[in-house]
Structure formats: structure tokens, C-alpha cells
Amino acid sequence: MSAATVFSRRISIITGHYGTGKTEFSVNLALALAAEGEQVMLADLDIVNPYFRSRERRDLLERAGIRLISSSQSCANADVPALPAELLTILENQDLRGVLDIGGDPVGARVLARFRPRITQEDYQLIYVVNANRPEVRTPETAIAYLRSIEAVTGLTCTGLVNNTHLCGETTEEEIRKGAALAAAVSGETGIPVLCHVAVEPLAEHLSDLPEPVFPITIKMKKPWE
Amino acid sequence: MAKELWKGNEAIAEAAIRAGCDCYFGYPITPQSEVPEYMSAHMPKHGRIFVQAESELAAINMVYGAAGCGMRAMTSSSSPGISLKQEGISYLIGSEIPAVIVNCMRGGPGLGTIQPGQSDYYQATRGGGNGDYRTVVLSPANIQEAVDYVQEAFDIADQYRNPVMVVMDGMIGQMMEPIEWREIPKRNLPSKDSWATTGRKGRAEHNTLNSLYIEPELCDVHNQNLSRKFAEMEKNEVRWEEIRCDDAEIVITAYGTPARIALTAIEVLRSEGIKVGLFRPITLWPFPEKALHELAGKDHVKAILDVEMSSTGQMIDDIRLGVEGQKPISFLGRAGGVIPTVEEMVEAVKNTLKEVQ
Numbered sequence: 001m002s003a004a005t006v007f008s009r010r011i012s013i014i015t016g017h018y019g020t021g022k023t024e025f026s027v028n029l030a031l032a033l034a035a036e037g038e039q040v041m042l043a044d045l046d047i048v049n050p051y052f053r054s055r056e057r058r059d060l061l062e063r064a065g066i067r068l069i070s071s072s073q074s075c076a077n078a079d080v081p082a083l084p085a086e087l088l089t090i091l092e093n094q095d096l097r098g099v100l101d102i103g104g105d106p107v108g109a110r111v112l113a114r115f116r117p118r119i120t121q122e123d124y125q126l127i128y129v130v131n132a133n134r135p136e137v138r139t140p141e142t143a144i145a146y147l148r149s150i151e152a153v154t155g156l157t158c159t160g161l162v163n164n165t166h167l168c169g170e171t172t173e174e175e176i177r178k179g180a181a182l183a184a185a186v187s188g189e190t191g192i193p194v195l196c197h198v199a200v201e202p203l204a205e206h207l208s209d210l211p212e213p214v215f216p217i218t219i220k221m222k223k224p225w226e
Numbered sequence: 227m228a229k230e231l232w233k234g235n236e237a238i239a240e241a242a243i244r245a246g247c248d249c250y251f252g253y254p255i256t257p258q259s260e261v262p263e264y265m266s267a268h269m270p271k272h273g274r275i276f277v278q279a280e281s282e283l284a285a286i287n288m289v290y291g292a293a294g295c296g297m298r299a300m301t302s303s304s305s306p307g308i309s310l311k312q313e314g315i316s317y318l319i320g321s322e323i324p325a326v327i328v329n330c331m332r333g334g335p336g337l338g339t340i341q342p343g344q345s346d347y348y349q350a351t352r353g354g355g356n357g358d359y360r361t362v363v364l365s366p367a368n369i370q371e372a373v374d375y376v377q378e379a380f381d382i383a384d385q386y387r388n389p390v391m392v393v394m395d396g397m398i399g400q401m402m403e404p405i406e407w408r409e410i411p412k413r414n415l416p417s418k419d420s421w422a423t424t425g426r427k428g429r430a431e432h433n434t435l436n437s438l439y440i441e442p443e444l445c446d447v448h449n450q451n452l453s454r455k456f457a458e459m460e461k462n463e464v465r466w467e468e469i470r471c472d473d474a475e476i477v478i479t480a481y482g483t484p485a486r487i488a489l490t491a492i493e494v495l496r497s498e499g500i501k502v503g504l505f506r507p508i509t510l511w512p513f514p515e516k517a518l519h520e521l522a523g524k525d526h527v528k529a530i531l532d533v534e535m536s537s538t539g540q541m542i543d544d545i546r547l548g549v550e551g552q553k554p555i556s557f558l559g560r561a562g563g564v565i566p567t568v569e570e571m572v573e574a575v576k577n578t579l580k581e582v583q
Contacts, residue, residue: 019233050256050257050400051396051397052400077339077563078340133230133231134231135230135231135240166231167231224487224565224566225486225489
């Protein structure tokens with residue numbers, strides 16, 4: 001699949017419940033867009049999680065030609081909810097493809113609210129990441145409730161779902177299909193389209209029968225022993 | 227049961243709820259804030275009590291009050307916050323009140339860093355509070371163990387009328403892993419009626435909980451009783467794990483995240499023909515001293531490499547007590563939130579091996 005076609009808007013804003021795998025997806029999306037020749041800027045706007053943030057992969061991203069900006073930039077290991085002024089670059093530079101990695105939950109998504117007037121003038125897409133193995137968002141009802149509260153906090157409208165159902169290293173094809181069913185149910189209820197299913201590379205080829213494209217990823221947010 | 231994906235801290239909170247935790251008192255601090263966050267959302271749904279205390283001190287003393295009334299009570303924090311709770315822990319032990327205290331450790335000293343650390347080993351196993359005391363200290367190396375041990379911690383606490391600590395580095399609290407909810411071993415737990423301050427209930431005297439003994443002789447008797455209890459814990463509760471130690475020339479000693487890293491390092495080293503194993507204490511107190519002594523005495527073991535997320539090494543004191551000079555001990559320590567890498571551990575094992583060859 002072509003990342004630039006599936007994620008066709010200039011700016012992709014990645015939201016969801018924490019632990020759904022937004023950062024892993026964001027990093028992989030930024031790398032895929034860059035590999036397709038796009039000029040990419042990734043904004044790590046996670047003010048919720050102290051570990052496992054995309055800024056930890058700065059070297060990898062910069063080697064791929066991706067510009068990375070993050071909250072509390074000059075003190076990347078702090079949990080200070082300071083937003084980078086460079087965020088405006090993504091909004092203003094029409095040549096850039098922007099990926100905004102937002103921290104978990106409506107609490108994390110609040111960072112977007114102040115930029116709402118600017119974001120809504122741009123070609124953007126608010127993407128909601130679905131993971132059927134996360135206990136608090138595993139049913140269509142709870143997943144939709146989170147989605148709606150993220151929309152309410154940000155003042156933005158969600159226009160795409162991404163199925164990122166996994167169990168870390170224990171992910172199977174069945175897990176991803178379980179997530180596809182959840183994503184389909186959320187989509188059926190809300191009318192928001194499922195954009196793609198995320199699968200680690202060896203599993204991706206077994207899922208080509210799914211109605212939506214499969215986005216193959218390689219794990220970048222590894223644990224120290226992986 | 228199907229596996230679910232949980233973040234360490236929220237899993238710990240859910241485990242406490244499943245273990246029948248009646249009351250949670252806490253104060254936010256990175257990297258454990260998901261515990262009170264989860265508790266604040268879920269305890270009221272179960273008709274339980276959640277209080278965000280005004281401080282860590284207040285939280286541990288609320289635990290004293292609630293657990294003194296026979297409630298299952300818990301608090302959690304990260305290193306600097308656990309320092310603040312030390313007085314309360316000493317009083318809980320003095321008054322023989324069961325409770326569960328979770329420390330999601332970060333780098334120190336002082337405010338240190340919000341990144342993971344293991345430099346509260348002394349504090350947990352030697353006691354940062356005053357007086358002669360011990361607490362069972364459980365140390366999970368993955369989220370499955372974290373949820374199992376938190377549930378067991380409530381039972382262990384009730385069994386001995388003594389607080390239990392669950393201690394892990396921030397990585398375990400912050401990472402995501404698949405887990406399943408499984409039955410934990412059942413214990414025969416004593417009734418709390420003889421001591422819990424629940425009113426007279428027809429008794430001649432109301433129950434009193436106190437750690438003050440004015441008469442030295444009485445305080446001595448109290449201390450002797452406590453130490454008999456600690457000896458029981460030492461006898462019954464020690465836990466450890468040995469992985470690929472059967473033929474190991476080098477034994478890595480590590481707990482928590484460094485133990486996970488050791489497993490990868492062992493794979494790398496074994497593929498190069500180097501015989502290395504892992505000795506992982508699961509209870510930091512009681513420390514598996516006899517098991518380590520026995521292992522270190524085996525002919526195939528040439529040396530021990532202790533790895534900790536601590537600059538000075540803290541567990542290494544217990545390693546020395548266990549090994550008792552039978553074999554040389556070397557040390558790899560990273561601190562301040564830096565996690566030792568697989569490569570560093572592989573290198574350290576090779577250097578340790580060179581020194582004994």
C-alpha cells in the first residue's frame with residue numbers, strides 16, 4: 001500500500017486510548033511517508049507518558065530525513081507539558097507532510113485544542129487508533145465513547161480509524177482480525193471509515209483478504225531487551 | 227483466558243481491585259501516576275474508596291487508619307514519595323497493621339530523574355524507617371508477575387499482619403505487555419476480629435493499635451514477638467528463579483528490567499559458546515541467600531556478575547552475603563535512569579570471564 005494514498009491529507013493527527021500503539025504507528029507512518037519521497041515532520045506531542053515516546057527514536061527518524069519536534073524539547077526526559085513553537089511549521093509550510101503523535105486519552109489530546117483554529121484551516125485528518133486488546137476500549141461502545149471524548153476535547157472531527165490490535169511480541173493474525181471486527185463495528189456505528197490495519201511485516205501478507213489495506217510495520221519502539 | 231494488553235501501572239491498580247483492596251490513598255508522581263489515575267476512575271465503580279491525599283505522608287497515614295479498621299488498604303508512589311512514607315511504614319509494622327505499598331522506582335538520589343532506577347533496594351530491604359523491622363519485598367520482572375504479586379501481597383500482608391512492598395523499576399510500570407488474569411494460590415488467612423479497630427462489638431475492651439511501649443521490658447517483648455514473625459516470613463516467603471544455571475560458568479544476578487536484559491544477553495553469549503545463567507531474586511527480602519550460596523559453591527560456577535540500575539550497587543551486599551567469598555563477584559551498574567544495554571552486559575560477562583581464566 002502507499003502510505004501517502006491511504007493517509008491522503010497533508011496532516012495526520014494520531015489519537016487514541018493510551019497503550020493502543022499510537023507512537024509505534026506514528027513512527028512507522030512517518031518513515032513510510034519519507035520513504036515515498038515526502039518531506040515529513042513528526043511532532044511528538046505526548047504530554048502524558050514519561051517513557052516510550054517517539055522522541056526516543058530521534059536518530060532513526062533524522063537519518064530517514066524526518067524532522068522531529070517534541071514537547072519540552074530542550075529537556076526531552078522531563079514530564080513538562082510544554083509544546084514546541086515549531087509546531088506552527090507543520091501548520092504553515094504547505095510542502096510538509098505532518099504526523100502529530102498525540103499522548104493517550106482525552107487528557108493527552110487536550111494539547112490540540114489551542115491549535116484548533118489553525119488546524120481546521122489545513123488539510124488534516126484526525127485518526128483514531130483502535131486496539132481490541134486494550135481492556136478499556138475493547139468494545140464498540142467503549143471505543144466510541146473514548147473517540148467522542150477526544151473529539152470533544154480537541155474540537156476536531158475524527159475522519160479515519162486505524163486498527164492497531166496487537167499483543168506485543170505475541171501478536172497473531174487472529175488478534176488483528178479480532179481488531180478488524182472491532183474497527184468495522186465502530187465504523188458501522190459512526191460512519192467513520194477504516195483506513196487500514198496495522199501488522200508487523202511477517203503477518204501482513206496473511207491479511208490481504210481484509211477489505212481495507214494492510215499497513216506493514218517493523219517494531220521501532222522496542223523494550224531495552226528486545 | 228484470552229490475553230489482554232495492559233500498561234504495568236494500570237495493571238497493578240486493577241490487580242489490587244481484584245484482590246479486594248477496599249481503600250487506596252495516593253499522590254501522583256512520575257512514573258507511577260497511572261496507578262492513582264486508574265484507581266480514581268475505577269475504585270468508586272466498585273464502591274471502594276479512592277482518596278488523592280494532600281501528600282505522600284498523609285497517604286501512608288490514611289493507610290494506617292483504614293487498614294487498622296481491618297480494610298484492605300494500599301498506597302503507591304515512586305522513589306522520592308516512598309522516602310516520605312518511611313515513618314508510616316515503621317508505624318504500620320510497630321502496630322502490626324497489614325498494608326500493600328508499591329514503589330515504581332525512578333533514579334535518585336533526591337528528585338533524581340523520572341527515568342527508571344533500582345536504587346531503593348536498601349530502603350526497601352533494610353528499612354528507611356526507624357526500629358528493627360522487615361517487610362516482604364516482591365519484585366516483578368514483567369507485568370504478569372506484577373499483577374500476580376500485587377494480589378498475593380494483600381494475602382501475605384494479612385497473614386503476617388505486616389506491610390508488604392512490591393518494588394519495581396519504572397520500566398515495568400510504564401511498559402505494555404500481554405497478561406492473563408489467573409488464580410493466585412489461596413492462603414488460610416487469620417480473622418482480623420482480634421485486633422481491627424471496628425468498635426467494641428460486645429467485647430469488654432475495644433481493640434487498640436499502637437506502636438508505643440513505655441515500659442522497656444514490654445517493648446522488648448513486643449520486639450521479640452515481631453522478630454519471631456520476621457523469622458517466619460523468612461522461612462516461608464523466599465522466592466527466586468534460576469535460568470540456565472545448570473552448567474553456567476558465569477552467573478548474572480539481577481532483578482526487574484536488568485534481569486530481562488540478562489535473558490537476551492544470555493542468548494547472545496550462549497550462541498557464542500559462553501556458558502552463562504541468571505539468578506534472579508524475586509523476593510528482595512527475604513533474600514534467597516541459601517540458594518545463591520549453594521549455586522555459587524558449584525564447581526562449574528567461576529564468577530558472579532551482579533547487574534543493577536544503581537551506581538554503587540545495593541543488592542550486591544546481599545549477593546556477597548550469599549556467595550560468602552566462594553567465588554569472585556564483579557559489578558555492572560548504570561544509574562540516573564540509564565538502563566544497561568544488552569551489549570554492555572555481554573561485554574561485562576566476557577570481562578568477568580577473562581578475569582577468572
